Amino acid sequence: MSDISLELQAQVTNAIKNNQPLTIKGGGSKSFMGRETDKSLQILDVSGHSGIVNYEPVELILTARAGTPLIEIENALAENNQMLAFEPPHFSNSATLGGTLACNQSGPGRPWYGSIRDHVLGIRLINGTGKHLRFGGQVMKNVAGYDVSRLQAGAMGTLGVITEVSLKILPKPKAQVTLTWELSAADALQKMNRLAGTSKPLTAACWVNGRLYVRLSGAQSAVDATATQWKGNELEQIGDFWMQLREHSLSYFDPSLPLWRFSINSAAKLNHIDDHSIIDWGGSQRWFSGHAEKKEMQQLAIKAGGQVSLFSGGDREDVMHEPQSALKALQKNIKKSFDPAGIFNPGRVYKWM
C-alpha cells in the first residue's frame, strides 16, 4: 500500500545508464504468457507499488497503482455494487491491475462489456528515458494527444513501466441468469450470432463440450422476460461456470497440452478445430488445446479473419501471430520511441522487439 514510484524510476534510470535490460514483474500471475525471456535479466518488481489512489463510485472512476491486486480492487468495488466490467481473469490471487492491462486480459463478457483497453481512461508510465509521464485522464472522455494509455494493452511492458491506471467502472447488474442448450458446435455458432443480433440483455455466450451457455444480465424484469422467451434450461450456480471459464479451470483446459487462442470473425468456422474447442465470446474467441504447428494455425486464423497465439504451454520461442512486414517495422519504431535503449522486457512479445 505505498508509492514506490521514485524507487522504480531510479532503478530504470540505473538500468539505462548500465545498459542493463529489465524484466518487469507484478504479481507474476501471467509469467506463462508471451515469450520466455532471458531468466538472468534483472527483475523490476512493481508489486510493491500498490494501493487504490482514488475511487469515486458516483463518478464511475477508479485509479489505482499498477501493483494493486485485482482482488483488492474488486472487493472495494463490490462494497458499492460495482464491478470491473471486463471481468479480468486472475490465474492467481497475486494478479495485479498493471499486468492485466499489459497483457490485455478480459473475461467472458468482453464482446458486450468491452475489454480492459475499452475501460482504461488514463495511465502513468515510466518510459525508457526514465521519465515518469501521465497520459489520458481521470475523466470519461479525453482525446488530447495520442492514446498512449490504450496502446499499452497487449504490449506486455515492452513500452515502459505502467505505474498507475485509471479505469471506468460499471454498476453490477441487478439480476443474472444462465441458459443452456445441448447443441453441436456448428449449431451453437449460428445460435450465438443470431442471439447477439437481438437487443436483449446478453452478456456472455460460450460453447463447450456439446453445450451452449448463454448469460443474461440486467434489470430483473428484462432478464426474466428474455429467459422465458428464449426457452433454455436455467443453470443453477451460474457464477461457477463463468468463473471457471474465465480462470481456465474447466476440465477442458489441460495444463499438459499447448493452449491456442484464436481471435477471429465470430461467425467463422474452424474446420477440424471447432468440435474440439471452446467457442467463447459469442464466437469471436476460440480456445484449442492440443499439439499443432503454429504456421498451420496461423493460416487457419487468417482464413477466419483474425489471429492466433499460443496462449500457454508448447514451444515458447514463437507465440504471437506474425504481423505483416510493414506493421513489424512500425512496431519496432514505436518501441524505439518509448524505449530507445531497449531495456524493457526485450523479446517478451516478439523475438525481434
Add this chain to the structure above:
Amino acid sequence: MTNTAPLKDELSCLFREFIHSEYVIDDDETLKPYECDGLSMYTQLPMLVVLPETVEQVQKVLKICHEKQVPVVARGAGTGLAAGAMPHAEGVVLSLAKFNNILSIDPINRSARLQPGVRNLAISEAAKMYGLYYGPDPSSQIACTIGGNVAENSGGVHCLKYGLTVHNLLSVDLLTVEGERITIGSDGLDSCGMDLLALITGSEGLLGIVIEVQVKLLPIPETARVVMAGFGNVQQCGEAVSGIIAKGIIPGGLEMMDSYAISASEDYAKAGYPLDAAALLLCEVDGTKEEVQAHIEEVQGLFKSFGATSIRTSQSEEERALLWFGRKAAFPAVGRISPDYYCMDGTIPRSQLAYVLTEMQKMSERYDLKIANVFHAGDGNLHPLILFDANVPGEFEKAEAFGGEILELCVAVGGCITGEHGVGIEKIRQMIVQFSDEELAQFHAIKDAFDPQGTLNPGKGVPTLKRCQEYRVLQSAKERSLGSINESGAHNHV
C-alpha cells in the same frame, strides 16, 4: 514565405498524369471552399487540393509528396471543430470525398466495411434493414465521415453507454506516409501485441491516412424513452445526474442544458422545454421494453426526490424525437440569437460541474461575452458556446481567450482540454497546460516513428517543443496579469 509557384505547377502536372484533371484543384477560386473546416475562424488557402478516386491514386499522391517533402492534410467532410483539417499553405489537401462507398455489411458478424468518406449516418441507415446501427452519433452525423470520426475519435450523445469511435472499431486500413497500405486490427476483437488501433484512433491525420474502416454494428434497441426534467438550480440538476449513476442505471444519453441554452432552443425548436428552469436534463433509457419501463419509473422517482420542478416522459417515438430535436438544435438555435458562436469541448469530473458553471459565469462577465451551456452530463463533457460578433474588431480574439481560459479551468479541476473534438490548431496552446514537455516529447517520438519528416498534417495536434517554450512564457505572463486583475477587482477589460 517561400515561393511555391514552381512546385505547385510541377505537382499539378504530376498529379494530372493519374488523377482526372478536374480533381486536381489549383485555382484560388475553386480552392476557396477548402480553406477551413467546421471552425471557420481559422482559414488558410492550400497550395493544391486533390480528390483521388482509387486507393492506388492516393498511394501515388502520398509517395510523391513524401519524396518532395510536401505537407499532406487529409480531409473528409470538413466538419471538424478544431481546425484539424485546415490546409497548409505549402501543402496538398487530400480529400477523401470520393471514397463514399459502403463496401459490405455483414449482418451475422454485425460489422460493416466502409470507405473513409462514408457519412456517419449513412452507416446506420444502411444497417437498419438488418436491425442494426452504428453507435457513435456526433451532432454532425448527417455530414461527417467515418474517416474523420476515426481521426478525431468522435463521440456523441450516447458515449457513456456505447463508447466513442475507439470502442466501435474492428480494423482500420492505413496508408503510411510513404503510401504503403497496412491493416490494423481484424474481424476478431483483440490483436496480438501493442494496441495500434487505439493509437491510430484520434491521431488527427498525423500518423497516416485512413483508407478503409471496419466498424462494429449494434442491434437497434427494442425501445427508447426520454425523461425530461427541469430544475430550479444547477446544483440540484448535477446531484440528480449523480443520483442516477448511483442507482446503477447507465442511461443511453444524459444531457444537460443551462437556462440560456434552454430559451434559445425552445425559441427555435418549440419542443416544450420549461422556460422557468435554471437547468434541464434529458435522460434517455434504452433496451428491452421491460428494462426501459423499470428504469423510467426509477428515473422519474429520482428526479422528483432531487427537486425537479417539472418532469415529462416521452409517450411516443415522435415525442422522443421532438425532445431530442431541441437539444440537437441547440447550436443552430444559439446561432440565431448571436452573429457568431464559438463551441468549446472540455471535460471535467461531474462533481465539479456546479463550480465550473459558476466560474464560467464569472468569466463571461469579465470578458463581457454571453455563454450558453450544453453538456454531455453523463460523461462530463462540456460544450460551452461563447457568443460573439466577428464583425466587431477584437471580439473573436476575446472569445478565443475566454475559451482558452475555460479549457485551463477544466484541466485545473482534473479534466482535460478536449473530450471529442480533438486538438487541431485550436487547442494547441492548451496542450502545454495538460501535458509536460516530457510528455509532449513522447508524443513527438511517436510521431517520428510514423512520419519522421513530419509531412502529415504538420502544425496540428502536438505543439513543437520550441513553440511550447513560447507558450509557457506567454502563459506565465498571462497568469501574472490575471492575478493582478483579480487583486485590483477590475474585471471588465482583458
